[in-house]
Amino acid sequence: MTIHIIPEWHDNAMRVPEFDDSLHQTQLFLSQGQDVILTIIDFLPNLNQVMLKNNLTAADVWSVYDVLQRVRLTDDRPVAITDFTWPQQAQFIYLPDRILVQVEDVQYATVWLDQEWQARIVAIDLWSAAGRTQQLLVDYRGFISRVTTFDTQGEVVRRDYLTPSGAVAVQETGDSGAVTTQQVWTTQTHFKNMAELVAVALSQHLASMPATDYIIMAQSQRATFLVNQVAPQQPVILSYQSQRTDPQLAQALLLHISGTVAYAVTDTQAQYDKIVAQLANPDELAVIPPYPVIATMQPSAQQPVVLIYWVAPSLEQADFEAVQAAMISQPEAIVFIETEQEHTAFDALIREASQTATNEHGLVDRASQEAYQGRFQFLPPQSEAKRLQYMSTARVLLDLGSAPDQFMQAAALTYGVPQINQTATPYVLPEKNGQIVTDQLSLVVALQHYLLAPQPNQLVRETAHELAQAHSDEYLWIKWQQVFNKIKQQRASS
DSSP, X not given: OEEEEEOOOTTOSSSOOOSOHHHHHHHHHHHTTOEEEEEEOSOOTTHHHHHHHTTOTTSEEEEHHHHHTTOOOOSOOOOOGGGSOOOTTEEEEEOSSEEEEEETTEEEEEEEEOTTTSOSEEEEEEEETTEEEEEEEEETTTEEEEEEEEOTTSOEEEEEEEOTTSOEEEEEETTTOOEEEOBTTBSOOEESSHHHHHHHHHHHHHHTSOTTSEEEEEOSHHHHHHHHHHOOSSOEEEEEOHHHHHHHHHTTOOOOOOTTOOEEEESOHHHHHHHGGGOSOGGGEEEOOSOOOOTTOXXXXXXXXXXXXXXXXXXXHHHHHHHHHHHTTOTTEEEEXXXXXXXXXXXXXXXXXXXXXXXXXXXXXXXXXXXXXTTEEEEOOOOHHHHHHHHTTEEEEEXXXXXXXXXXXXHHHHHTOOEEESSOXXXXXXXXXXXXXXXHXXXXXXXXXXXXXXXXXXXXXXXXXXXXXXXXXXXXXXXXXXXHHHHHHHHHXX
């Protein structure tokens, strides 16, 4: 059988998706020797970065925009600034993430470099005295793939999707979203919007695939539209992931499974409990985490500093003060706080506490104050690779949110790092590889315990290894096989 995975990557034309169920499902199936076709329905001129960074090159790819734009190129071909024609008086100012182009001291263009390596051109903004006039997106295969034209108010007038030779293959108007195109596989030339055109192209593609294949589609409101429009002959499995379903639930959008869908999976038990209430048949929903745990990886050697890694989408002052109090018992402890929240108020708390920080002689001086302040480091949201790097040297993971960070808790199992959480999850056995805390006092006690515990902590390592077995790639593959078998039974009995 072949597994067709349809991701939801419409926001990733300029960046590589991370913490994404479709990515990790593809990695899982490839690791188990399965045939996988990534069915891309989003405009992704950076698709090679997605494939390379996430070790997905063994998967086949079918891209609807390659079909629409008649792209048959496959080789990676970065373009250079000299590949474009510039005014003779153009001056180039090189910055880390962009190149500014000026003509007679007036901005003419901004050439954007990729966010990942900042080494290749991915987009060009063209400017006039009135503002931005056009944006050119550069495909990794070496051609301008889309041109967006703006009016003087900065509103989109139209988007032109180009062939590698520069001809307009698809034109989308900015106000109504109406689409005009000429394709050899359909006589229809006008479509209400891009979603309608994508649905027609996707339907033709899936009709040519065996009915015994499986489709795993990242759930979204657009996915619901496409499933109902296409009605594929293959069984469809919807994949619900918290980062997509929570915003939909907040807007009271229905997440029900239509009759076109054979089955559904979600990432956590908490999400299962939210979604199952909308289902007519709860037996059609299973919990399969997207992140496997590598059970054989051993924790790193003891580090000279004691690192607390705190993943905190939002910070509470009471929790912060509890962590400060616990760190008094371990002078070598530092805390990295990964958060999107503004932390000016917490910086002030750190400076205030540093006024009484003493050195080894019991004296307060500038060096002792700076040393104390340096023990608290705020980080912006990190990539998967950076998070794993930090966890490989961490003494303890703090995850005090009401919605636990599944990726970080899986990483903690991989590296045998104890966890302190406020919400029970399958990744923590209290008193063994972590603690579930209910208030600030229990947080202080639990954190002090792990900061001072002898290393390596054998109980934590053994428990983490045991729990990792139940979240390994082999175990998750068994869970997927159970889903496939249930679908086979449904089809055989219908």
